[in-house]
Amino acid sequence: MGRVRTPRDVARRPPVPGGELATIPALARLLPFARPALPRLAVGLLSALGASLAALAIPRVLQRIVDGPLADGVRAGGLNTLWGPVGLVLLLGLAEAGLILARRTLVMFPANDVEADLRMTLFRHLQDLPIAFHDRWPGGQLLSRSMSDLGLLRRWLVFGQIQLVVSCVTVVVGMTLLVTSTGWLGLVYLAGAAPVSVIAFRFARRFRVVSRRAQDQAGDLATTVEESVHGIRVLKAFGRGSDALASFTGQAERLRTTELAKARAQASFNVTLTLIPELTLAACLVVGALQVHGGHLTIGALTGFFATVAVMGGSVVDLGMTLSMTLNARTAVDRYFDVLTTPNPLTDPDRPTAPPSAPGGAHVRLRDVTFRYDDATRPVLEHVDLDLPAGTTTALVGLTGSGKSTLAMLIPRLFDATAGTVELDGIDVRHLRRADVRRAVAVAFEDPTLFSASVRENVLLGIDDDTEDGGPGADGTGTRHDAILEEALDVAQAGFARHLPHGVETRIGEEGLSLSGGQRQRLALARAIAAHPRVLVLDDPLSALDVATEEAVTARLRDVLRTTTTLVIAHRPSTVALADRVAVLQDGRITAVGTHSELLATDAHYRYVISSLEDDAAQHGIGTLTPPEPALDDSARDGQRDAQHDDEATGARL
Amino acid sequence: MTSADPGDRLTRTESRAVRARSLTLLRDLLRPHTRLLTGSAALVVTATAGQVAGPALVAATIDHAIPALDQGNSRPLLVYGVLLVVAATAAGLANGAYVRAAATISQAVLLDLRRRVFRQTQRLSLEFHETYTSGRIISRQTSDLEALRELLDGGLTGVVANLLTMTFTGVGLALLDWRSAVVLAAAMAPAWLLTRWFQRRSQVFYRRQRTASARLIVQFVETMTGMRAVQAFRREAHTEREYGRYATAYRDANLDTFSLNGRYQPGLVLIGNLTVAAALAYGGWRVLHGYLAIGVLVAALLYVKRFFAPIQQIGMFYNSFQSATAALEKLSGLLAEEPTVVEPARPVPLPAARGDLRLDQVTFRYPRGPVVLPDLDLHIPAGQTVALVGTTGAGKSTLAKLVTRFYDATSGAVLLDDVDVRDLAGADLRRNVVMVTQEAYLFSGSVRENIALGRPGATQAEIEAAARAVGAHHFILAMPEGYDTDVNKRGGRVSAGQRQLLSFARAFLADPAVLVLDEATSSLDIPGERLVQRGLKTLLAGRTAIIIAHRLSTVAGADRVLVMERGRVVEDGTPTELITAAGRYARLHAAWQDSLV
CATH class of the missing domain: 1.20.1560.10 (ABC transporter type 1, transmembrane domain)
Known part of the structure; x- marks a missing residue:
């Protein structure tokens, strides 16, 4: 709903090559397309x-x-x-x-x-x-x-x-x-x-x-x-x-x-x-x-x-x-x-380096990374150094708007750093093909985007469907993809998908069944997991989940993450619980890295950001971080799984 | 596709009904412009008359003025010359005026239709929007409207002009030489048959084209909206294939209509030229036998040639008419949708509600879905803050949507201050009951405008106060242009948490009697949530509030907690009561406590 509507497009339009051309040369730009005709x-x-x-x-x-x-x-x-x-x-x-x-x-x-x-x-x-x-x-x-x-x-x-x-x-x-x-x-x-x-x-x-x-x-x-x-x-x-x-x-x-x-x-x-x-x-x-x-x-x-x-x-x-x-x-x-003719500043290199193909998690490293949006005056990230050793899980904690999501987007190279480098196993991501980087790095966004396609296709989105059998959408019969799908749905506690009217073949997204925020988030998480990436970037992946589901997801995720390098953006201690270590982002800089308990003890900003019990955080925080017991007994959990006929599944996304 | 979107293959009766509906819409749209339409028809008559007068004057000059000149009488030549000038001037000016009049009508109709479609999309219930994709609405508002525009610009009245030209020409010819007119009349039979053939096929083809165009747009919009995910998961090749499929289908649909039209038009030309040849042969024969003056033959031939020039135009008009009708079929289908949540005919006024909420034996089921709320009785006294707790699918969001009347109860009633919400005018209800949801959508425009959505016309001070209250003021000021910062497309530059703060500020500004928060704080960080909690204390004082939250931190401040399960309230009490009762809430609370640090 635009209120004061200045001619946005005109204002935002970059200087146009050809804008001042005479009509005939302007139209002549079509020639390369029209040649065969x-x-x-x-x-x-x-x-x-x-x-x-x-x-x-x-x-x-x-x-x-x-x-x-x-x-x-x-x-x-x-x-x-x-x-x-x-x-x-x-x-x-x-x-x-x-x-x-x-x-x-x-x-x-x-x-x-x-x-x-x-x-x-x-x-x-x-x-x-x-x-x-x-x-x-x-x-x-x-x-x-x-x-x-x-x-x-x-x-x-x-x-x-x-x-x-x-x-x-x-x-x-x-x-x-x-x-x-x-x-x-x-x-x-x-x-x-x-x-x-x-x-x-x-x-x-x-x-x-x-x-x-x-x-x-x-x-x-x-x-x-x-x-x-x-x-x-x-x-x-x-x-x-x-x-x-x-x-x-x-x-x-x-x-x-x-x-x-x-x-x-x-x-x-x-x-x-x-x-x-x-x-x-x-x-x-x-x-x-x-x-x-x-x-x-x-x-x-x-x-x-x-x-x-x-x-x-x-x-x-x-x-x-x-x-x-x-x-x-x-x-x-x-x-x-x-x-x-808008030039693409983020392209594949002319001579791409072959992607490192070592199994397991990749070593991710941000070296002196500064990032500034094109039209902004101040950088969002300044001289960020962050090391994510292979196979570790790091929680990125910081206030809303501190640049966490921006940092996360640099790893799959959805944005390029303004200065500094982002490395994957020691290779600058700009020296790799974008597809290779993104095959290695999977993201679960904070706004889960689902496409108008079946649950299966949505979850298996990150899997190359070059193989004929059991590709997404194909009626794979007990293929590898089915196994991946099952596992991903299990880990993300997205079992509800199996109880949708047509099971995992149910069409969701805009043209299909509407799902609740929590359900969409779980599917987006399942999608990132299903890709079996070497690096997993999770942007506040559990925010829309209730406590019980969150616990269940956390418990399963820890298994999966064992072989993956993970960066998880966390707003709550329960999400931090997934991580081996925590990096604190404050005003565009990494100000501290350490374990949860270390940081609770030593870092005031971290305490401020993560602790709900502001005053007694110091005393309380020394404690361990064992995954809490599930709050609901098993029968209750089953009941929840069976609740496929819930309001969210049947209709209303609000 | 839903029933709102007729496919390409319709039965004969369906097809007729759909067509009738779209023509009714067209008539309805044109009705306010009857006078202007008549006026422009008059302009067209003038322009046409001026044009038709041309050959007649030329013929008269050759047959009468030149012989008169030979006899030393130059008056007829002068008269015809002046008449030609008058005719030309009239024709030219009338033509210009007509172009403007046609544009005025066309643009007015388009504006009217745009508004109707926009209003209709806003009026329709969420239930509708959950199946009718945004891409399809966009395609109604863009490419379908363009198809209509072509018809209107190409001259709804232009066809009158052309028909008139043909009539005038035909009558002129009949007066001049009725035998040539008979030749012409004979030529109308194949022209008519050709037109019928064209009509039948084009109806189908244009319907197909409209559908193909809508699909293409849907695919485009979805890909662009989800570009992050497309790129992150390397779906470019896949979406390109999909899009390519739709683009090819669209191209083929266009080709079909083009090739149909490409046979229809030359067909008409052929009929015209054959007629000219026939008229020439017949007329020439008669001249040779002395039955016909040369001048008359020349004029007759000109008339015949002229007669068929507009038939091509009419062919083109008919083509765009068919295209526009197909578009109108889609548009009228959208306009014919009825919202499931309807405005009361005689609303009960409720200027300022106290905020007393009552659910009276409410049952709810989604259409074709299972029962979500079997039978709910609930009273929330004015000013109470109620937290809803329960697993996914317990019916919490449904309850919220019934209270805000996004949906209507299947049976039973939702009462606000003892008035059934179905009896409240939309404006009254929305002023008194506001919901903030998890998805905090920002519109392109400034931060200020986005907050002001809560209460248009709010002053800068009020907007800032609202932002302060929810703890958003600080980060807004840190933005490049403060409150004037453009949030960009889909609020791209604002984090999810910040978006939620902005939508909280909206609610603050709206100042309703009943506030419903459905997972409105899920993306906030803890300090942010704490700020909002603090803000909520002020905001909720003296207000009825329903809070749905997975985070029990938000629940803690509530006066009353309802634990829901499978559409029923299974626990009901103050937080303290429920914790001591050692039920479900107590267990949830304990788990939550454990998760804190």
């Missing part, structure tokens, strides 16, 4: 030209007939002389229709292929771009580029570009015909049409600006729609639907204003585009009649003139339409390339 496009263009030439030729033939057999009249006995030209008209008519059919068929496929190709290229690029990019760009802007802008482009490719060339050629050929066949009359018409091109040029400049604004605003509107749906629960909880509607309306009103400005520009252009040629035509009529009267022109030539002008007049009006279409397409191309 060029031959067909060219033939299509020829067909279109042929069709319009046929259309132009028909009046000429009519002129012949009027001047020839008909003027000679009955005395020539010329019924036979009539059939020839009639046959010609028929042929031309067939040719026109045939060529139009050919053009459409020829252009249709490549144009749609180009669009699909552009769309896939954009999608690939977006997936390649780092999270930082996605944090910055509103979703609606990306969506509007991928759908409406490319849709505009498709229509331009199918109709616009060819129409543009054809209209221009028609006008030029028509003019030439007029001038050569009717001399002065043609020149008069030509003189009248000249100002149109100047006006068209000025129109183009004005229109382009408005067109860009309209498309940007449409993208912002899409963003607002997206947010209003994703945030529907908040809007409902506070009863702010009408406020959201009001602000959406304001935004839509602004878009309407822009669109109306666009229409006004189009309207005045249309007026000049019809008025000037038509007025010239009136002059030509008078001049032509006088010329016929003076014997300088035949009636047939005058008829031919007007027939040609009739055909051309259509093209002139079309030119107005196709010009604005071209300008819209150009804006679409600009907007598209804004994203496509």
Whole structure:
């Protein structure tokens, strides 16, 4: 729900290469994509030209007939002389229709292929771009580029570009015909049409600006729609639907204003585009009649003139339409390339180091790491040194907003450190392929994202599905993947999934069954475990779990973590209990590393962050950290497992 | 896909009903613009008349003015010349005015429809949103609306223009030479058949295209929203394949419509050209036999040619009409959805509630689901802070959702100050009852705007006070632009704990009589939670509160604890009472105590 809505996209947009290009070079950036389609496009263009030439030729033939057999009249006995030209008209008519059919068929496929190709290229690029990019760009802007802008482009490719060339050629050929066949009359018409091109040029400049604004605003509107749906629960909880509607309306009103400005520009252009040629035509009529009267022109030539002008007049009006279409397409191309040419600062190295393949946990090391968000002034992390020996579990503890999650995101290289290095078994993660880093490192995010897919697919997300048998989604029959799935669900206490309507094949996520926060968190945890990574990054993985479930998860997790290097972000002592050692992050620096009890005894900040019993933390904290006994007896636990028909599973995610 | 989303294959009756629904929507949208529509139709008539006058004047000049000129009379030439200027000017100006009028109508209709869809999405119950994905709503609001826009811009009235041109041209031709008009009339039969063929097939194709486009958008939105997970789990190749599949389906759907249209249009051209040839042959024969003046033939041929120019336009219009109707089918489907939680027809006013809550024999089951609350009787006196404790699935969240009326009880009643919540106006209910949930969604905009969501129009001082009360003030000030900092997309730069603090501040600002906290503190760190606890003491004083929390630290301050299991309250008492009672709560409490340090 945007309230004060400055043109976000415009403001945030990086300086655009090509933003100042002329329309033709701007559109020429499409060439690499259009190359395979060029031959067909060219033939299509020829067909279109042929069709319009046929259309132009028909009046000429009519002129012949009027001047020839008909003027000679009955005395020539010329019924036979009539059939020839009639046959010609028929042929031309067939040719026109045939060529139009050919053009459409020829252009249709490549144009749609180009669009699909552009769309896939954009999608690939977006997936390649780092999270930082996605944090910055509103979703609606990306969506509007991928759908409406490319849709505009498709229509331009199918109709616009060819129409543009054809209209221009028609006008030029028509003019030439007029001038050569009717001399002065043609020149008069030509003189009248000249100002149109100047006006068209000025129109183009004005229109382009408005067109860009309209498309940007449409993208912002899409963003607002997206947010209003994703945030529907908040809007409902506070009863702010009408406020959201009001602000959406304001935004839509602004878009309407822009669109109306666009229409006004189009309207005045249309007026000049019809008025000037038509007025010239009136002059030509008078001049032509006088010329016929003076014997300088035949009636047939005058008829031919007007027939040609009739055909051309259509093209002139079309030119107005196709010009604005071209300008819209150009804006679409600009907007598209804004994203496509955004350089990716987080890429695979040119010569990637082979990933270390030692079994078991990897040794993770952060050396003098500083991290600052692109648009921030102060770094979030400063000179962080953190050593995570292979196979150990380290809890990262710090106040909310101290940079814990940011630090965690550096390990799977979702972000790159601004300075310093993150190493995996001694290798800088930037020297490894991203896929290799992320195969080694699995993350459970604090916001568990589940996809519209089955529980199985969601949990087995991090497993390469290159193996044919038992890949995620396949009806694996007791394969390795099934075992992994079972284990992961067990460890994460996500057994509820088996009792969903279709068991682990139940579709969840946005398009499926809604799950509660705790359930989603457990599945996200199961997903990270199932990946069997060498390094596991858990971002506050137990926050939404109740005490009993948390204990059960903790107990099982400790087994799993034995062979994995783990960094777990913890807000509570119960989560810290998973760890061998604790690192304290304060104001972007690691201020202390040690065991829980050591730190409780020595580190005041740690005590402040982790202890609920502020005052007696010191005394109490010396104690050991044995995993507490489960609070519920077994029968109660079973009862809980059976409670698959719970409110959360059946429906409501709040 | 739910019933709200008609598939591509419908039975004949379904198809008709869906189509009728979408046309009703179109009529409804256009109704307020009847006058402007009439006006623009008049403009179109003027423009068309001016255009049609052209060939007639040319013909008249050739047939009458030139002979008159030969006889030394230049008046007719002058008259026709002036008439042509008048006609051209009228046509040009009317055309410009018409473009503006059409845009005015089109944009007004789009705005109206956008608002309707937006309002409808806000109005629909959560139950609906749980199955209808955000991507589909977005696709309704974007690509479906664009399809409609093409129709409206391409000229709903433009078709009137073209039909008029054809009528005028036809009538002009009939007056000029009725025999040529008969040739023309004969040509209408194949044109009609072709159009019928096109109509039948395009209906199916455009429906398919709309569905394909929606699927593509859904996939796109989901991937972009979940980009972190996509990248972290190296799903790029997989999602690319999936997306590629939908993109191909979309391309094919587009190709189908293009190729259909690509046969329809040249078909019309062919019919037109054949007619011209026929008219020429017939007319030429008659000229040769002296039955027809040359000028008349020239004009007749021009008329025939002109007659078929708009038929192409009409073909294009019809094409966009079919596309728009398919989009309207989807849009009207969304608009036809009825919320399961409905506003009362005659609401009972409740300006300021005391906060007395009563659940009277409440049963609840999710649609097609099992019973969650079998039979619940509960009274929460005004001002009491109640903590709900129990395992996942005990029905705690359901209770919260009934009290806040996100859902309605299957039977029984939820009463606020002895008024059934179903009898309260939405505004009254939401002012008095506010819920804070685990998922603290932030909208793009500043921190200030996000807090002010709790009470639009709150002053800066009030906003700061709320932030202070929950302990968020400090970190907000530490942000680059303080309260004006943009939280960015999905609050990317704010940690989960900070987001929860911000949503707490919202609730603080909203100042309701009843506050429901559903796992609202789960991501807070301990100091943060402590601050919130402290804030809660002030916030909850004199307020009714229902707190659902896994952390018993939040529960400790409650006046009363309800332990729920399988939809029933199994323990009910003050925290101290329950601890001494040595029941479930006592066990939970002991475990929690152990987990502390």
